[in-house]
């Protein structure tokens with residue numbers, strides 16, 4: 583069994599028109615040597631077109647940070663559909679990021695609908711799941727992961743995970759500098775894989791489960807060495823080409 587590592591950068595609501603191009607150009611030259619890892623960036627929507635133009639001939643894939651659960655076109659002011667994202671070269675769509683769940687009302691049902699919409703458009707959803715600090719301290723980590731994952735399993739079916747990526751992102755580790763230990767990450771990832779394996783062992787074996795939450799150049803290699811950690815979803819460090827490249831190098835070497 584060998585799952586290729588994936589390192590995906592989530593720029594969140596950061597960067598600028600000019601800064602996006604510089605960042606991607608720097609990444610394109612520095613990640614060249616690390617061809618044993620898949621790499622993607624997820625810029626804010628307005629920068630997709632210019633990033634698409636820069637990465638189109640490269641192995642740097644493009645993703646969106648969110649997607650509308652409605653498909654095609656329609657009277658949904660402010661939303662962006664999967665079909666539109668595909669037009670701009672997106673391969674991935676992040677769904678269920680904890681910031682969407684926390685600040686924008688993305689509950690389990692809506693996340694499941696976004697997962698389905700991404701796949702319907704031909705995108706690979708990166709489904710984020712993870713517990714808050716209070717939930718971890720109350721011993722509810724597994725229950726939260728199970729609830730979040732099973733909402734999507736119920737809506738999409740286990741076979742859909744053959745064309746998806748899961749990201750374990752403990753909320754307490756996102757943007758806090760407080761990274762999960764390799765043991766904490768491994769145990770959550772193994773639990774998620776076991777939930778999928780209960781329905782389909784082959785899909786579970788091949789599913790990429792990324793870790794996200796304050797991944798930096800100095801902790802990436804130990805996290806990526808865990809048996810069930812198949813790469814990372816990188817926030818802050820993906821805004822710095824040198825840091826992001828060092829994390830890609832860890833994925834290449836793992």
Ligand code: PEP
Pocket residue numbers: 592594751755756757758759794795796797815816817818819
């Ligand atoms: C994220 O935004 O998904 C994330 C993991 O952020 P950070 O790496 O900054 O913790």
